């Protein structure tokens with residue numbers, strides 16, 4: 194049987210993280226756990242929790258660390274995660290990263306992958322995509338928020354010797370292959 198693989202994936206907006214996460218989860222046969230998707234589903238269902246989450250999401254703010262960590266803890270207790278998992282969108286803060294380690298232990302995360310695309314490249318991609326909220330200013334603020342909030346989380350995994358930075362500048366296929374290679378190298382190490 195294939196060894197369970199437990200991954201955490203990071204990337205700036207416009208780095209192609211969503212697409213790569215779907216492909217990687219399929220490739221490794223593990224559940225793709227996206228906190229954004231879990232929250233959007235709760236909003237859709239109109240649960241009390243969903244309504245509370247919506248207020249944060251609409252304001253573009255992060256949910257409190259204990260709340261989102263509770264959501265992930267519950268999800269990771271499901272049987273399907275015995276085959277491993279791929280976390281997408283969590284942890285977003287160092288407190289969340291610490292909560293994750295409390296849930297699964299240091300050995301419970303194999304690798305954190307940072308899909309690295311330089312700021313000028315993602316800026317250009319977002320402009321080409323042309324969503325209404327992709328104004329120069331909005332793009333700049335989102336990228337700045339990512340640097341401030343996520344950089345320390347990447348450092349957290351780097352300190353554990355569990356960070357792989359993968360060059361995300363290339364075609365979807367090229368980047369996918371680089372990520373799979375990188376995971377293979379770390380698994381063999």
Ligand code: AMP
Pocket residue numbers: 228229230232249250253254255256257261281282283284285289
């Ligand atoms: P996403 O699709 O990952 O960008 O998530 C959409 C929204 O859900 C975010 O803007 C946050 O409001 C909320 N959210 C998702 N993941 C987290 C997280 N790990 N911590 C706090 N809030 C989150």
